[in-house]
Amino acid sequence: MNILKKVIVCIVISIVIQSSVLFYLDKILFKESTQFVIETVDTPIEDKVSNIYIPSDSENIKASFNANFITYFQNGKLKIVNTTTGETKEVLNGTNILSVEWVPKNNTLFLVENKHGEINTKTYNATNEVEQDICKLANYNENDNIQSFISLSTEYVSITNRNNTTIYRVDIEKERKKISNFKFMLGTASVSPNKDLFYFEDFYNKEFYQYSNGSSKKINLQNTNQLTILKAIGNTLYIGEYSDDNKISKIIYGESISDMNNWKTQVLNEKVDKKDIYISSDNQIYINNNLQGMVTNIITGENIQYDDKFLFINDKVICTIKNNYVYFINLNDS
Numbered sequence: 001m002n003i004l005k006k007v008i009v010c011i012v013i014s015i016v017i018q019s020s021v022l023f024y025l026d027k028i029l030f031k032e033s034t035q036f037v038i039e040t041v042d043t044p045i046e047d048k049v050s051n052i053y054i055p056s057d058s059e060n061i062k063a064s065f066n067a068n069f070i071t072y073f074q075n076g077k078l079k080i081v082n083t084t085t086g087e088t089k090e091v092l093n094g095t096n097i098l099s100v101e102w103v104p105k106n107n108t109l110f111l112v113e114n115k116h117g118e119i120n121t122k123t124y125n126a127t128n129e130v131e132q133d134i135c136k137l138a139n140y141n142e143n144d145n146i147q148s149f150i151s152l153s154t155e156y157v158s159i160t161n162r163n164n165t166t167i168y169r170v171d172i173e174k175e176r177k178k179i180s181n182f183k184f185m186l187g188t189a190s191v192s193p194n195k196d197l198f199y200f201e202d203f204y205n206k207e208f209y210q211y212s213n214g215s216s217k218k219i220n221l222q223n224t225n226q227l228t229i230l231k232a233i234g235n236t237l238y239i240g241e242y243s244d245d246n247k248i249s250k251i252i253y254g255e256s257i258s259d260m261n262n263w264k265t266q267v268l269n270e271k272v273d274k275k276d277i278y279i280s281s282d283n284q285i286y287i288n289n290n291l292q293g294m295v296t297n298i299i300t301g302e303n304i305q306y307d308d309k310f311l312f313i314n315d316k317v318i319c320t321i322k323n324n325y326v327y328f329i330n331l332n333d334s
Contacts, residue, residue, distance in 0.1 A: 051086055052326045062100075064107045067317045067328060069126045071100065071109065080126055083328075092124060092131065098146040099157070104193035104281070110150050112157055114140045121157065121170060135176050137168050149191040149198065156198050158186050167200065169211075179211055188229035190237075193281060199232050210237075210257050219257045227252075231279040238279050247271035251285065266298065278313045286313055304329065 054061065058072040058079075070081040078097055081088045096114040103110055109124040121134040134155075141161055149156040155170040156179075165186040169177045179198075187201030198211040199219075206224040209216045221227060223241065228248075230238040235255040243249040249271045254263030266285065276288040287296045288310055295304045295318055306329055308322035318329040 052081055052083055053088070054081075054321060054324055054326055056324055060100075061311065062102060063312065063314055063317075063319065064102045064126065065105050065315055066107070067314065067319065069107055070319075070326070071102075082126075083326075091129070098140075098144070099148045101148045101150045103150050104152055106152075110148055110155055112137075112146050112148055119144070119146070119157075119159065121155065135170060135174050137170075137176055138166070147186070147189070149189055151191045151193050151196060154191070154196045154198075156189075156191055158189065158200075160186055163204075169198070179216065190229050190232040192232040192234055195234060197232055197235065199229055199237055201229055208239075217257065220260060228274060230274070230277060233279060233281055233283055236283060238285075240274060240277065243271050245271065248274055248277060251277070268298070280315045282315075288313065304331070 052070070054070070054072060055074055058074050061070065061072040063070045068083055070083060072079055072081075077090050078092055078095075078100065079088055080091050092111070095111070097111055098114055098119070099112040101110050102108070103123070107126045109126065111122050111124060113120050113122065115136075117140050119137040119140050121137065122131055123134065124131045137157060138159060143161050145160040147158045147160075149158075153172050156167060157170065158165050158167045160166075163185045164183055165180060166178060167180040167186070169179050171177075184202040185204055187203035187206075189198070189200035191198045196212060199208065200211070201208050206227075208219040208221055208224065208227070208229070210219055211217075219237075221239070226242045228240045228242065230240045230251065232238070236253055237255075237257070238251055238253040240248040241250045241252060249268055251266040251268070252263055253266070254260065256262065268287070272287055272289075276290075278286040278288070280286065284300070285298050287298055288294075289296065290310055293306050293310075295306065295310075295313060296302070297304075304318060306318055306320050308320040308327060311319040311321045311326060313319070313331075316331060318331065320327050320329070
């Protein structure tokens with residue numbers, strides 16, 4: 001009987017120790033790990049109605065990852081369009097919105113608002129119309145310029161005021177942390193949509209950094225005065241190089257910032273504006289040519305023709321507009 005008691009005690013002690021270790025790994029060690037990834041279900045594109053109307057005075061037009069929803073501002077009010085029903089409604093009425101972005105692979109908006117003089121973050125689910133507060137970041141100043149960079153598990157919010165930028169990281173547990181511990185002004189930046197890797201540029205010093213695992217590391221790049229961050233996808237960072245006429249002439253990309261020798265360079269056939277470059281989550285590089293009405297995948301060489309005026313491209317669709325009505329080209333069908 002004493003032997004049985006000893007065995008039971010040993011088992012209980014073992015379980016307690018294992019639980020403690022797992023708790024430590026989950027809450028402490030992996031809290032800022034780049035290995036933390038949220039899996040999502042890639043929902044298919046639903047059929048769109050053909051009478052989606054966008055007013056001519058609309059601003060900041062954006063779409064969810066599958067283009068099932070489109071948002072825009074009209075007279076300072078946020079409107080959302082359900083592209084499968086054509087229904088348009090004003091949302092978050094009374095909210096002083098400073099920044100709004102769609103969460104990757106999700107029909108959810110991430111918003112930064114001025115709430116009673118404080119900079120507050122929240123989400124709005126376009127499917128079920130539920131909004132949820134996340135956390136407060138800082139006191140609001142009317143001169144603040146706010147930008148948001150959203151991944152599946154983490155949000156980064158930059159607040160720039162009078163040539164000085166503060167960047168906050170908000171994790172999945174709704175906890176915030178100031179990651180910029182030196183005085184600088186933010187230039188270009190990007191966060192990997194499925195990994196906690198944030199890349200940003202010190203505008204005045206023309207230096208580039210990678211933030212991960214709680215610390216920032218300088219990226220050793222040459223000709224930094226001519227470089228701009230395009231996008232981060234997975235472990236890969238894409239950087240554009242400007243020519244003398246302020247157009248992108250080549251794209252430099254790679255995974256490890258500690259081994260730049262293995263990075264690749266994609267020289268563009270024609271120099272393009274930065275806004276005409278789109279990099280998808282499966283690492284395809286698309287170039288839009290407004291004059292030819294064509295989007296080219298420079299990795300595969302595929303050309304996708306479109307009519308009307310180009311509006312935007314995302315992972316799923318090319319969106320065009322004519323007489324204030326929007327039209328979609330499914331990239332999977334092109």
